[in-house]
Amino acid sequence: MTTSSTTASSTGSSTARPLLQTRGLTMRFGGVVAVDHVDFTLQERELRCVIGPNGAGKSTFFKCLTGQLVPSEGDVLYRGTPIAGSGSHRIARLGVGIKTQVPNVFDGLSARDNVWIAAAKVAPGRAAERRTDEAMARVGIAAIGHRLVGQLAHGQRQLVELAMVIAPEPDLILLDEPAAGMTDEEVDRLVDLIAELNRSHALVVVEHDMQFIRRIARIVTVFHQGAVLIEGGVAAILTNEQVRDVYLGKQAASPPHASRGEVSAQRTEGS
Ligand SMILES: Nc1ncnc2c1ncn2[C@@H]1O[C@H](COP(=O)(O)OP(=O)(O)OP(=O)(O)O)[C@@H](O)[C@H]1O
Numbered sequence: 001m002t003t004s005s006t007t008a009s010s011t012g013s014s015t016a017r018p019l020l021q022t023r024g025l026t027m028r029f030g031g032v033v034a035v036d037h038v039d040f041t042l043q044e045r046e047l048r049c050v051i052g053p054n055g056a057g058k059s060t061f062f063k064c065l066t067g068q069l070v071p072s073e074g075d076v077l078y079r080g081t082p083i084a085g086s087g088s089h090r091i092a093r094l095g096v097g098i099k100t101q102v103p104n105v106f107d108g109l110s111a112r113d114n115v116w117i118a119a120a121k122v123a124p125g126r127a128a129e130r131r132t133d134e135a136m137a138r139v140g141i142a143a144i145g146h147r148l149v150g151q152l153a154h155g156q157r158q159l160v161e162l163a164m165v166i167a168p169e170p171d172l173i174l175l176d177e178p179a180a181g182m183t184d185e186e187v188d189r190l191v192d193l194i195a196e197l198n199r200s201h202a203l204v205v206v207e208h209d210m211q212f213i214r215r216i217a218r219i220v221t222v223f224h225q226g227a228v229l230i231e232g233g234v235a236a237i238l239t240n241e242q243v244r245d246v247y248l249g250k251q252a253a254s255p256p257h258a259s260r261g262e263v264s265a266q267r268t269e270g271s
């Protein structure tokens with residue numbers, strides 16, 4: 001069923017060692033094959049978008065990369081080092097940061113304290129303070145640093161989580177539905193931030209909002225039923241008939257934010 005691929009690296013170098021590579025990556029939950037023999041390659045400082053209908057395996061794929069799940073089969077190589085099955089702390093220390101789909105924040109603490117906790121895991125004392133302030137300024141949430149996270153709007157919580165991800169200064173940033181619940185202004189800031197982060201970091205971004213994907217993406221990987229259906233340039237992928245069929249097969253109505261003839265998808269919160 002896999003008809004990939006245009007795995008062209010945006011770095012232009014085909015001989016460089018990839019930052020991240022999976023080979024035959026498979027995750028089964030009982031009889032459900034959530035990730036099915038996925039071969040995925042990401043170069044240093046590449047920005048990749050991952051799309052696919054609900055239940056396609058995108059979040060499970062991310063969890064296998066970060067050590068939240070131990071894959072049933074296959075390899076994950078980070079700069080050539082096998083990391084599948086390593087603990088999530090070790091993988092985080094190697095330089096992989098994730099903003100999960102389900103919010104992963106302490107509601108009873110302030111925004112700044114949440115970011116500080118993330119920074120303090122990798123940096124002691126003053127360095128943690130500096131990283132906290134830098135991450136908050138970068139994301140644009142310095143002004144709400146004192147507010148309890150539990151009292152923030154969903155989009156603002158997403159920004160707090162984003163600051164928590166970048167505070168440890170990871171080389172690879174995984175973002176699972178980062179634009180969910182954001183206002184238009186917050187999405188604009190997120191688009192700029194992703195472009196800025198991509199100057200020095202590799203990113204993999206999962207999103208359902210195709211307008212957002214069009215604004216940030218170059219190469220897009222499409223997941224379907226746990227496998228990579230196709231990979232290629234954003235314009236070709238978003239008008240690809242096979243990709244459209246996959247989405248239409250999963251949902252009856254055409255939601256907003258999609259141009260005629262373009263792939264559209266429904267956003268979900270949590271899974
Ligand atoms: N912990 C789990 N136990 C059992 N099944 C699971 C578990 N996590 C995910 N699944 C199943 O694995 C499949 C892939 O789920 P996953 O959450 O990775 O999809 P997704 O592409 O992220 O979907 P969405 O776009 O809705 O977030 C689904 O069938 C889901 O029900």
Ligand SMILES: [Mg+2]
Pocket residue numbers: 058059060101176271
């Ligand atoms: Mg998901």
